[in-house]
Amino acid sequence: MAQAALPKSSLTVTSAPFWHCGRTLKGMMTDTLIALTPAMAMAVYQYGYHAVEVLAWAGLAAVLAEALAQKIMAREYTADDYTALVGGLLFAFMLPATTPGWLVCIGSALTILLGRMVFGGYGMSPVCAPAVGWCVMTISWPDLIDINGMLLNWDLVHPLSELKYFGLEAVAGLSLPSLMLGQNLGALGAEQSLMLLLGGAYLIARKQLRWYIPVSFLLGVFLTAQLYHLIDPQRYAPPLFHLFTGGTMLAAFFLMPYPSASPVWRTAMLLYGLFGGAVLIIIRTYGIYPDGMAFAVLLANMFTPLFDLIQPKPFGGR
Amino acid sequence: MMKPQLHTSVEIKDTLREAPLPSLVRIPIEPLHKPVVKKKQLVSCGQVIAENPAKGPHGTGYVHATIDGMVEDILPQAIVIGPPPAPKEGEEPPVFERPEPMADIDTYKGEALCRLLLELGIDTGKFRPSRTLVINGLNPEPGVIVSELLLKEAKPILERGVELLERAIRPATVYLVVAEDKKTSLYSCTVVTSTDRYPHTIDPLVVHKATGAERPDDVDVISISDLYRVGRVGQTKLPLVEAIVTVGDGVYRVATGMPVRELLDATDTPHGKGWQVALDGPMRGEPLCDLSVGVPENCTAITVVQEGLFPQVGPNPCFNCGECVLACPAGIQPGMLSRFVEFDLVEETRSRHIAACLDCGMCAYVCPANRPMLQYLRLAKQQLAAKDAQLAECRLSD
Incomplete structure (x- = not known):
């Protein structure tokens, strides 16, 4: 009855505003995947099938872990917005290419479960999920994701370990282009500095990422490293070395700006980036890990609520 | 997917068109x-x-x-x-006696003139005496070109409006705010230029631009459409019976109360299944579920948007990206506020400055999660106002 009474040319009624800038979560994640592609290609070029295997296991385990958690939580499945896939791939980027498959799966699942689902889902966690996954792995199976130990088959050196254990002379021979192109030992994706920089630039150009956090983070790394370098040029590496080794670029463009774990106001974002960059160099200088990138990210995440207290005055308020 | 423009200023080539009666x-x-x-x-x-x-x-x-x-x-x-009704055979058709023009309108001034304008159909609630008056000459929203068209095409009427208003409320200063590339002036107004990018065209931000004060108490702001209505009454000396409405690319003079469907048909604007129709602009407009509604006299536009052109809004969770915070001209956190409303904690939004919200809709425009942000914020404001009203009533009855 009621249906028959409806006029034939019924309207679609939504609420204002009727326009939208067109950005969606899925679009952001698709662009992130595109931004990660050059680094993935370089990783595959360097480590061959090993890299493919690690990336594939990580992506699969992340998507399945998310689906499982959503089934238990009686939520809608959201695998089609690619957030889990991106989370898993970012986690894989921090592993050595020969990590055993079972470990990749556990780590990737923990990235999603501990880094995200326990807080309620994507965008609700106060910490960067891939960094959480990597920290759990590093503490639980330090030998199996140790970059030097797992990549003995390659006759190359890991720049940050060399710097930590053998001093500045050990890395003096490494040229900047070789660091940028990831031609040294390192985590499979994080070491591809130039490709990650390109990917980050693509995200900023597509307006999927604001420049505040990446630029201030890189500036923080540069300034802190420069400060140490000025104190003792014989002991501390120059800033460009730190910018293009380890996970600096991965942290700058993909981990530090993790949406829910970073501040939202402009000033707060700039301070957060500078702080994260400084913490990264301090951990690299004094910490027990050669590259404490994920720890630096998590530590900066913990300070996000504090930075977010720096707010502008609301319009017309006092 | 279409990327909409937020700049509101356009080059006016068209003239004011007449919609059929x-x-x-x-x-x-x-x-x-x-x-x-x-x-x-x-x-x-x-x-x-x-x-x-x-x-x-x-x-x-x-x-x-x-x-x-x-x-x-x-x-x-x-x-x-x-x-x-059609006259019966042998009967004369009914004769309609139109009201006489108010020939002596120019002898009125002050409150008497305000009262006269009110009786002629003008909303005089905005015209309070001895204040700074800001005329918002920017197009109100992207795609709504009423203001700039009237500034170009109907200048004598607008100047007549300013003259009447000066006589009615004697404002200390009259500012006219226009877009940067528009070289125009009006009678004795002080011209201020402003960016034409939405949301900088909405009234509180235009007042801020003109006077440098945020939400001042002694400033009244009116739009070009408001001014045109005053000028039109002053010119014809007759009651107000029309609205100036943007439909598509054109601006039409429409009899107040003309059904929206008839106006859309008369202007060859598509509507029906798969189209969303709203009164006023695309950012703050009021959605229509019934096209037989009449055009109100203060309507500035009929917005028609094809379904599927933009991502669909839904009850999606916020993922804290912070885009709304950066887009918000009021400097508040719409994402956080919307979550308080979502989880029925409306009272919490008070201390987080919901009162500063300017209702511009930019938060919903940029939201990548496609949340109905503006609705959440409007709901909160409405519920808080209802609570306050209830409280005031209780106090009065004590």
Whole structure:
């Protein structure tokens, strides 16, 4: 009855505003995947099938872990917005290419479960999920994701370990282009500095990422490293070395700006980036890990609520 | 997917077009209006059909018939006027006596002029005496080109409006805010240029631009459409019976109360299944579920948007990206506020400055999660206002 009474040319009624800038979560994640592609290609070029295997296991385990958690939580499945896939791939980027498959799966699942689902889902966690996954792995199976130990088959050196254990002379021979192109030992994706920089630039150009956090983070790394370098040029590496080794670029463009774990106001974002960059160099200088990138990210995440207290005055308020 | 433009200023090439006179109108009325006509009564264009019972000089204007015809129905929100009945054989067709022009309008001043304007259908609630008056000459929203077209095409009427207003409320200063590339002036106004990018075209931000104060108490702001209505009454010396409405690329003079469907048909604008239609602009407009609604006199545009052009809004969770915070001209956190509303913690939004919200809709425009942000914020403001009203009532009855 009621249906028959409806006029034939019924309207679609939504609420204002009727326009939208067109950005969606899925679009952001698709662009992130595109931004990660050059680094993935370089990783595959360097480590061959090993890299493919690690990336594939990580992506699969992340998507399945998310689906499982959503089934238990009686939520809608959201695998089609690619957030889990991106989370898993970012986690894989921090592993050595020969990590055993079972470990990749556990780590990737923990990235999603501990880094995200326990807080309620994507965008609700106060910490960067891939960094959480990597920290759990590093503490639980330090030998199996140790970059030097797992990549003995390659006759190359890991720049940050060399710097930590053998001093500045050990890395003096490494040229900047070789660091940028990831031609040294390192985590499979994080070491591809130039490709990650390109990917980050693509995200900023597509307006999927604001420049505040990446630029201030890189500036923080540069300034802190420069400060140490000025104190003792014989002991501390120059800033460009730190910018293009380890996970600096991965942290700058993909981990530090993790949406829910970073501040939202402009000033707060700039301070957060500078702080994260400084913490990264301090951990690299004094910490027990050669590259404490994920720890630096998590530590900066913990300070996000504090930075977010720096707010502008609301319009017309006092 | 279309990427919409937020710049509102356009080069005006067109002139003001005339929409055909409808045979039936639904003239919107406010709850405070008291209808003064009966069903089946013959009314002529310009005749008062509903009064504002308040006696003061400042308030909502009277409502007038906009066509000659017969009152078909009196509803709480509208008075329907249809065509007069066909005369029976041998009978004279009905004669409609239009009201006489108010020839002595120029002898009125001050509150008497305000009262006269009110009786001629102008909403004089915005015109309070001895204040700074800001005329917002920017197009209100992207795609709504009424203001700039009127500034170019109807300057004598606008100047007549300024003259009448100066006589009615004697403002200390009159500012006219226009887009940067528009070289225009109006009578004795001080011209201020501003960016034409939405949301900088909305009233509180325009006042801030003109006077440098955020939400000052002693400044009134009116739009070019408001000014045009005053000028039009001053020019014709007759009651206000028309609205100036943007439809598509054109701006039309429309009889108040013309059904939206008829206006869309007359301007060859697509509508129907798969189209969303709204009164006013695309950012703050009021969605329509019924196209027989009449065009209100303060309507600036009919917005028509094809379904599927933009991502669909839904009850999606916020993922804290912070885009709304950066887009918000009021400097508040719409994402956080919307979550308080979502989880029924409306009271919490008070301390987080929901009162600063300017209702511009930018948060929903940029939201990548496609949340109905503006609705959440409006809901919160409405619930808080209702609570306050209840509290005030309790205190009064004590």
